[in-house]
Amino acid sequence: MEGRPITNAELWEQLIPRNCGRQSELRHRNKLLILLATLTGLREIELTLITNRLFITPEGQLNEVVVLPESITRDGYERPIVLSHPELKRAFECYFEWLIQHKINSYPHKHYYGLDPNAALLIADNFKPFTTQSRGSAISPFALNKKLDSLISDAGLWNKGVRRISLVRTCVIEMYRNGASTTDIMIITGFSEESIKQILTMDYMQLSPIYDWFEQRADRKQKRLDSFKKRRKFML
Numbered sequence: 001m002e003g004r005p006i007t008n009a010e011l012w013e014q015l016i017p018r019n020c021g022r023q024s025e026l027r028h029r030n031k032l033l034i035l036l037a038t039l040t041g042l043r044e045i046e047l048t049l050i051t052n053r054l055f056i057t058p059e060g061q062l063n064e065v066v067v068l069p070e071s072i073t074r075d076g077y078e079r080p081i082v083l084s085h086p087e088l089k090r091a092f093e094c095y096f097e098w099l100i101q102h103k104i105n106s107y108p109h110k111h112y113y114g115l116d117p118n119a120a121l122l123i124a125d126n127f128k129p130f131t132t133q134s135r136g137s138a139i140s141p142f143a144l145n146k147k148l149d150s151l152i153s154d155a156g157l158w159n160k161g162v163r164r165i166s167l168v169r170t171c172v173i174e175m176y177r178n179g180a181s182t183t184d185i186m187i188i189t190g191f192s193e194e195s196i197k198q199i200l201t202m203d204y205m206q207l208s209p210i211y212d213w214f215e216q217r218a219d220r221k222q223k224r225l226d227s228f229k230k231r232r233k234f235m236l
Contacts, residue, residue, distance in 0.1 A: 002161050003161065003162075003163045003166055003169070004161045004162065004166055004169075004202055005170040005172075005173050005199070005202050006038070011034075014155045014157060015151065015155040016034055016035075018154055018156070019031075019034065020034075026125060028095040028098040031091045032088075032091040032095045032122070033122055033151070035087060035091050037164075039085050039171060039174070040081040040171065041168045041171035041189040042168075043168065044145050045072070045132075045140075045141045046072055047141070048120070048122070048132060048143075049072040050122070051119060051120055051121055052105070052115045052116060052117050052118070052119055052121055053118060054066050055083070055121060056096075056112045056113050056115065056117065057112075058111050059111075060110060060111070060114070062083065062089060062092055063083065064083050065080055065082055066081050068080070073190065075190050077190065079188060079190050080187065082188065099115060100113075100114050104123060105120075105123075122144075124143055124144075124147070130143040145164065148164045149163075168189065171189065172185055172196055172199045172200070173200060175188070175189075176196075176200055176203075182196055182197075
């Protein structure tokens with residue numbers, strides 16, 4: 001299925017390792033980008049426009065709850081995102097340290113962890129902000145779209161039906177598995193209740209008992225056919 005959610009194994013054993021190896025100069029950026037898309041449900045335009053100020057306090061602490069302003073959200077409505085996942089926190093720490101080490105958007109002061117609070121959080125491969133393209137009155141996150149597509153492809157998942165939309169769908173499913181209500185998921189992701197219900201039907205792990213039942217049913221049918229063929233052979 002094109003645009004299907006990814007499994008935990010695909011996230012932690014393929015998408016992240018194959019894009020965040022030791023030889024990758026931008027491995028810390030790649031990991032943070034992937035986790036923000038899959039664990040918080042940030043869309044491409046939001047990933048392009050978010051700034052350091054949203055995530056770091058003036059005292060240099062990482063915010064656990066961030067309110068995205070309506071000026072950068074996909075649908076024009078502010079919404080909260082939660083940064084409580086331990087791997088996401090570690091990804092932020094490693095990325096911030098990497099930025100400071102390479103003197104990227106950093107200043108010699110202690111405020112905001114030593115980073116420019118107004119600079120874009122995520123940098124492109126050229127160490128500059130991801131660029132956008134104008135489409136009438138809207139802007140398109142063209143550069144970040146291409147980057148996410150390449151990360152999916154490099155992980156060997158593109159030919160298996162994974163697309164950019166798969167990442168936010170994975171976020172919805174993981175939140176639901178971890179006890180979030182439909183209302184909470186609506187608030188955090190900006191999806192409608194109907195959209196969330198449709199995404200949840202794509203959860204292969206939840207539907208595995210049904211899949212197993214049909215597989216066993218097909219196996220039983222084949223065994224009956226084989227048995228009938230043997231009996232028929234002896235009857236002739």
